[in-house]
Amino acid sequence: MNVLLLIALVVSAVLLVRQTYEGRRLFADLERAKAETRKLEADVHRLQAEREGEATNLRVEQLARDRLQMRPITPALTLGAAASAAPAASTPASGSVR
Secondary structure, three states: OHHHHHHHHHHHHHHHHHHHHHHHHHHHHHHHHHHHHHHHHHHHHHHHHHHHHHOOHHHHHHHHHHOOOOOOOOHHHHHHHHHHHHHHHHOOOOOOOO
């Protein structure tokens, strides 16, 4: 009977050590995942701040001027474009008709 109790005690001790090790390993994995989550959340906040900074009206206007060589519209440009387009559209095309 003593041998049987000794075997049960040893098995119980081994299982207890194994469970303790597994619990510590899972806790370490959890802490690692929490640290990764905090890092990713910080990256998300940083990227959102960058996106908001890039999408300001002043930034878009500056990029339109610099990269696309766009300029603000004026009445002279609008009327000039409309006046030059109207005569060309109203004159018939010259050429021979067959």
